[in-house]
Amino acid sequence: MTVLVVIESELGQIKKNGLELASYGRKIANDQGITLTAVGFNIKDYDVLSKYGVDKLFNIETGEDIFFDVDRYSESIAKIVKKENTSLIIVSSSADGRYLGPVLSIKTESAYISNVVEVPSQYDPIQVKCSCFTNKAFKISKSLKNRTIISLLSNSFGLNEKASSLELINHNYENGTVNLKVNSVDKAQEKVSIADAQIVVSGGRGLKGPENWHLIEDLAEVLGAATACSKPVSDMGWRPHSEHVGQTGKPVASNLYIAVGVSGAIQHVAGINSSKVKVVINNDPEAPFFKSADYGIVGDAFDVIPRLTEKLKMRK
Amino acid sequence: MNILVCISIVPDTTSKINFKNENTTFETDGVQFIINPNDEFGLTRAIWLQQSHGAKVTVVTVGDSSCEPILRKCLAIGADQAIRIDTVPKDGFQVVAYLTSLLENNKYDLIITGRESIDYNGGMVGGMLATKLKIPYLSNCIYLDIKDDNLNLEREFDGGKEKLTASLPIVIGSQKGLVEEKDLIIPNMRGIMQARQKPLEVFSPDQVESLTQDLNFEKPSEKGPVRLVDAENIDELIDLLENEAKVI
Ligand SMILES: Cc1cc2nc3c(=O)[nH]c(=O)nc-3n(C[C@H](O)[C@H](O)[C@H](O)COP(=O)(O)OP(=O)(O)OC[C@H]3O[C@@H](n4cnc5c(N)ncnc54)[C@H](O)[C@@H]3O)c2cc1C
Ligand SMILES: Nc1ncnc2c1ncn2[C@@H]1O[C@H](COP(=O)(O)O)[C@@H](O)[C@H]1O
Numbered sequence: 085m086t087v088l089v090v091i092e093s094e095l096g097q098i099k100k101n102g103l104e105l106a107s108y109g110r111k112i113a114n115d116q117g118i119t120l121t122a123v124g125f126n127i128k129d130y131d132v133l134s135k136y137g138v139d140k141l142f143n144i145e146t147g148e149d150i151f152f153d154v155d156r157y158s159e160s161i162a163k164i165v166k167k168e169n170t171s172l173i174i175v176s177s178s179a180d181g182r183y184l185g186p187v188l189s190i191k192t193e194s195a196y197i198s199n200v201v202e203v204p205s206q207y208d209p210i211q212v213k214c215s216c217f218t219n220k221a222f223k224i225s226k227s228l229k230n231r232t233i234i235s236l237l238s239n240s241f242g243l244n245e246k247a248s249s250l251e252l253i254n255h256n257y258e259n260g261t262v263n264l265k266v267n268s269v270d271k272a273q274e275k276v277s278i279a280d281a282q283i284v285v286s287g288g289r290g291l292k293g294p295e296n297w298h299l300i301e302d303l304a305e306v307l308g309a310a311t312a313c314s315k316p317v318s319d320m321g322w323r324p325h326s327e328h329v330g331q332t333g334k335p336v337a338s339n340l341y342i343a344v345g346v347s348g349a350i351q352h353v354a355g356i357n358s359s360k361v362k363v364v365i366n367n368d369p370e371a372p373f374f375k376s377a378d379y380g381i382v383g384d385a386f387d388v389i390p391r392l393t394e395k396l397k398m399r400k
Numbered sequence: 401m402n403i404l405v406c407i408s409i410v411p412d413t414t415s416k417i418n419f420k421n422e423n424t425t426f427e428t429d430g431v432q433f434i435i436n437p438n439d440e441f442g443l444t445r446a447i448w449l450q451q452s453h454g455a456k457v458t459v460v461t462v463g464d465s466s467c468e469p470i471l472r473k474c475l476a477i478g479a480d481q482a483i484r485i486d487t488v489p490k491d492g493f494q495v496v497a498y499l500t501s502l503l504e505n506n507k508y509d510l511i512i513t514g515r516e517s518i519d520y521n522g523g524m525v526g527g528m529l530a531t532k533l534k535i536p537y538l539s540n541c542i543y544l545d546i547k548d549d550n551l552n553l554e555r556e557f558d559g560g561k562e563k564l565t566a567s568l569p570i571v572i573g574s575q576k577g578l579v580e581e582k583d584l585i586i587p588n589m590r591g592i593m594q595a596r597q598k599p600l601e602v603f604s605p606d607q608v609e610s611l612t613q614d615l616n617f618e619k620p621s622e623k624g625p626v627r628l629v630d631a632e633n634i635d636e637l638i639d640l641l642e643n644e645a646k647v648i
Contacts (some may be wrong), residue, residue, distance in 0.1 A: 087404070092587050104531075107437070149561065154527075155536065179557035182516075186492075186527030195611035196493070196524050216520050220417040224615040228523045264536035264566040276631065277559030307648060325542075325555055332437045332576065340647040351413040357620070361645045363637070364626070374626045375583055379640055383631030389535040392634050397646075 085207055087112050087122020089122045089138075090161060090168040091377050092180060096128030100243075100280055100317075103136050107244035108236055110137030111203055115212075120248070123164055123255070125157065130252060137246035142255040149257075151266035155181050155335060159258035162191040172210060174231040177337075178279050195227040195396040199360075201240040210234070219357040220332040227267055234358055237358060238279060239337045278329065281310035283340040284359070286329060288352075290312040292364065294322040299389045306396045312336065314346050330355035345385045365389065377382020401456040401546075401570075404508040405479065406499065406525065408436040408517040409463055419617045421552045426519075426617070435470055437518045438514030442574030444585050445513055445544060447478040453546065455510075456480050460502065461494045464488055468600065475595035476587035482600040490610035492524040497608040499525075500532055509549075509568040515575040516541055525575075530571035538564065542577030 091102035106122060110279055113120040119139040124130070127143050131352035142164050146156070151285060161184075165173060165293040171259060173188065175181040177199060178191040189196035199215040201222065201225060247326070278284055285304040297311075304311045312328060318328035329336050331351040353376050362379035367384045374380050381388055411417070411431045418427040422617045449455040459474040459481040461467050472484040485502065511530075516523035523539075530537030540562065543554035546568070553564045556577060572578075587595070602629070629637045641648045 098426065108462065111485075129614050130508040133432060136555050152557070154539075158531075179540055183527065184555075186524040187531045189493075189524070190531035191530050196522075196528070197612055198522055198524065200412075216617075217411075217417045218518050218521060219620070221419070221617050221619050225618045226613045226615055227611070228613060229611055230610070262530075262536040264538065264570070265562050265564060269560060269562040271560035275559060279558035315581075319533055325577050326561070328576065340645070341479060354413075361641070361647045363641070364563075374628075376623070378623070379637060379647065380626045380639060381631050382628065388634070392637070395634050397637055 085172065086116060086168055086170045087116070087118065087120060087172045087174065088168065089120070089174045090176070090184065091122050091124035091133070092178060093124055093127045094174055096126055098127060098129055098132060101178055101181075103132070103188045103240050103243050104241055105176055105236060106133055106136035106138050108203065108241040109371070110246050111241070112172070112243065113137070115203070116207060118120065119141065121163055130250065134248050134250035135245050135359070136243070137248045138250055139248050140251045140253065142253050144257050145253045146257050151269060152180050152268065153260065154187055155260040155262050155264060156258060157185055158188045158191050159261065160255065161188055163258055164332070171231050173231075175233060175235045177235045181235050183237070186312060187232050189233050190234070191194045191366045192231060193229070194202060194231040196231040196233045197225045197235050198235040200234045201237050203241070204393050215358060216353040218335070220354050230253055231268070237337055239339060239360070274346065276308065276310040278310045278312055278327070278334050278336060281338050283307045283309035283342070284312050284336050285309045285318065285327075285342045285344070286312035286346060286356070287344050288346030289316050296386070297323065299385065303342070303389055303393045303396075306393055306400070314352055343373055344389060346373060347371050348376065358365045381399060401449065401453055401510065402508045403449060403455050403457045403510045403512065405439065405443050405446050405457060405474070406511065407439050407443070407465050407474060408514060408519070409433050409461060410436045410517055410519040413437070413518065417619070417630070422498050423616045423618060433466070433470060435474065436514050436517045437566045438518070438575050439514060440584055441578045442460060442475060442512035442514060442577055443477060443479065444579045444583055445574065447585060448579070449546065449560045450478065450480070453510055453595070458508070459484060459531040460485065460499065462487060462489045462498045462647045471600055472595050475598045475600070476591040477585045478591065479586045479598075482636065484576060484600065484602045486604050487603050487607070488538050490519075491612045492606055493528060496528045498605050498622050502603070503533065511571040512574055513571060515573040526573040532570070535569045535571060536566050537573070538566070541572040541574055542571060543590060544578060553560055554632075590615040619635040
């Protein structure tokens with residue numbers, strides 16, 4: 085058995101989910117007594133991978149082409165998979181990771197299992213627990229192929245430092261096979277993305293209007309958190325739809341989720357339920373969200389949030 | 401232009417999820433089924449292309465006869481014809497295999513899948529299908545515009561979006577943003593009447609292998625009651641988050 089983790093980076097810097105994947109891959113490599121191989125694109129700070137137990141990194145320079153190109157990336161990774169005869173490939177559950185997984189599975193003739201939340205309970209064949217029904221349930225899936233790709237749900241394993249001596253190999257960037265070209269990228273400036281965030285602060289209709297969103301933004305800023313919202317809030321155009329979280333929006337799997345003026349409808353809660361700790365602030369003690377919260381304050385957001393933000397600022 | 405919209409039929413979003421047969425089977429009793437929300441956005445976009453480009457819109461689902469009312473609903477929304485591939489798929493790859501055999505005899509310029517289905521959340525059918533067909537796939541598609549054979553597209557990813565160009569044929573993974581919630585088409589009486597006359601073909605496929613097997617299901621463990629903090633005592637909340645939960 086051999087394992088390969090696909091490490092994501094941005095502007096040369098490894099993303100946090102990359103370190104989580106390395107930690108997860110290291111655990112598997114230890115359990116199986118094998119080495120841990122990784123692949124990444126344009127990584128500059130690869131030294132950190134030696135703190136997370138990666139033995140060998142295939143680093144692919146994409147030259148002028150700075151955008152994520154699912155076709156060329158998967159072609160390049162598929163070459164390495166064949167060369168290394170990899171049996172288990174691990175991708176992240178980011179939008180890019182879940183874009184790559186299925187494409188790569190066809191190119192490498194692998195089974196694909198998404199939203200994995202644990203280390204496999206069995207290896208030959210792979211058997212692993214994953215989230216389904218938008219976090220309302222889990223299932224144990226078994227691979228029927230001798231090569232399997234899994235996408236690991238973020239924050240489900242965490243970071244685990246382990247020293248290794250890293251061997252760096254530069255690898256060729258393969259040509260594409262289809263006609264699909266990225267022309268420009270529009271990144272939300274300096275904002276933490278919901279998928280990457282340790283903490284997410286989310287606002288609902290209880291905030292009354294977009295003009296009040298500074299409450300959410302200020303709180304998010306002191307916590308270094310991403311901002312999110314409920315579906316009606318984005319439907320009404322108070323916030324961009326990219327902030328809509330829940331069963332039909334983005335999934336949230338942060339360490340801390342703070343919901344302000346969100347009632348806690350089943351579709352909302354399903355999508356954020358794999359967050360570890362949930363805090364609910366709502367002026368209605370009967371709000372359903374309190375049932376799935378860990379901590380709560382019954383109170384008026386307009387009173388509580390500014391005070392909370394102020395206190396957190398002072399604590400810094 | 402021929403458009404194929406792949407429809408996954410999923411439990412209504414308010415459904416309580418339960419399992420039977422020693423947690424090996426999803427309990428469908430009492431569950432209301434709907435068009436997968438991501439597919440509904442794609443279907444609406446397809447109907448717009450029918451209106452603007454004279455496209456012919458076909459909907460397809462891999463599923464048993466219980467799926468037919470939902471396919472009729474797609475016809476009432478405006479699809480021209482429906483196809484049901486008569487088998488219950490075991491995983492996303494099987495869906496892909498059945499769809500591929502359908503595509504051997506039928507050509508589509510644009511194939512629309514959903515970003516993911518909200519039941520098994522595989523998020524795999526679109527990417528696998530396109531790659532098998534050796535045509536491009538665009539996931540998380542939030543904009544699509546067709547001029548002649550050329551496409552302008554947008555994809556959303558974590559923390560941003562990007563603009564792309566491609567040409568037909570292509571597979572896209574649709575989601576909210578491709579059309580907005582308010583744009584979703586609610587079938588009217590005329591649509592419902594017309595849907596009765598529209599073709600709904602049923603194919604019995606040759607069995608194919610799946611790549612995975614679901615052994616059993618479990619539900620998340622019950623969590624304890626919420627710990628309420630007085631609104632006047634914000635320090636206590638901060639202390640709990642810092643020292644008990646250790647999340648800030
Ligand atoms: C098919 C389908 C899919 C859906 N998918 C999603 C999804 O993915 N994500 C999602 O979020 N929703 C989704 N929904 C919608 C969901 O059912 C709820 O309608 C929605 O989550 C409610 O949003 P809300 O909590 O912001 O608003 P409301 O339900 O109106 O709740 C507002 C809350 O704010 C509180 N409040 C009011 N004033 C204050 C104040 N001053 N201070 C503090 N609290 C205050 C109120 O007590 C109330 O609890 C979906 C619905 C359907 C039918
Ligand atoms: N049984 C099915 N029949 C037709 N299309 C499907 C089926 N299952 C999934 N799809 C399509 O594939 C998309 C992604 O589904 P999934 O890979 O299961 O998350 C769905 O949104 C549908 O467009």
